[in-house]
Amino acid sequence: QVQLVESGGGLVQAGGSLRLSCAASGRTSSSYAMGWFRQAPGKEREFVAAISWSGAVTRYADSVKGRFTISRDNAKNTVNLQMNSLKPEDTAVYYCVVRSTVGPWVLPGTRPSDYNYWGQGTQVTVSS
Numbered sequence: 001q002v003q004l005v006e007s008g009g010g011l012v013q014a015g016g017s018l019r020l021s022c023a024a025s026g027r028t029s030s031s032y033a034m035g036w037f038r039q040a041p042g043k044e045r046e047f048v049a050a051i052s053w054s055g056a057v058t059r060y061a062d063s064v065k066g067r068f069t070i071s072r073d074n075a076k077n078t079v080n081l082q083m084n085s086l087k088p089e090d091t092a093v094y095y096c097v098v099r100s101t102v103g104p105w106v107l108p109g110t111r112p113s114d115y116n117y118w119g120q121g122t123q124v125t126v127s128s
Helices: none
Strands: 004-008 010-013 018-026 033-041 044-052 058-060 068-073 079-085 090-100 122-127
Touching: 004 090, 018 033, 018 090, 018 122, 033 068, 033 079, 044 068, 044 079, 058 068
Parallel strands: 010 122
Antiparallel strands: 004 018, 018 079, 033 044, 033 090, 044 058, 068 079, 090 122
């Protein structure tokens, strides 16, 4: 089992920045991909970004490309999401995710079912 704990959410004005962090614990000895999803009220959960175990491969949703940056620190078992130029439509609960036991340069898909561990979520609210 892998446990995930997110932090860093909050309220920010449009155009501002936030940095989300997620710490993984438990059975983290094997390589695993990490990422972020989000879910706004009344909408389906959507993919935001993902990063391979090596950190060399990343993928972003088109809606956040050029504004968000995902990074990880395997020594600390953490993944971060730097969010810049935030927009009101970025308002959502953000979830940290893990896909365990994948190759170091492999990225899972963008469906929620492609990831087998989920955090509890952290709220991000962007005011206009």
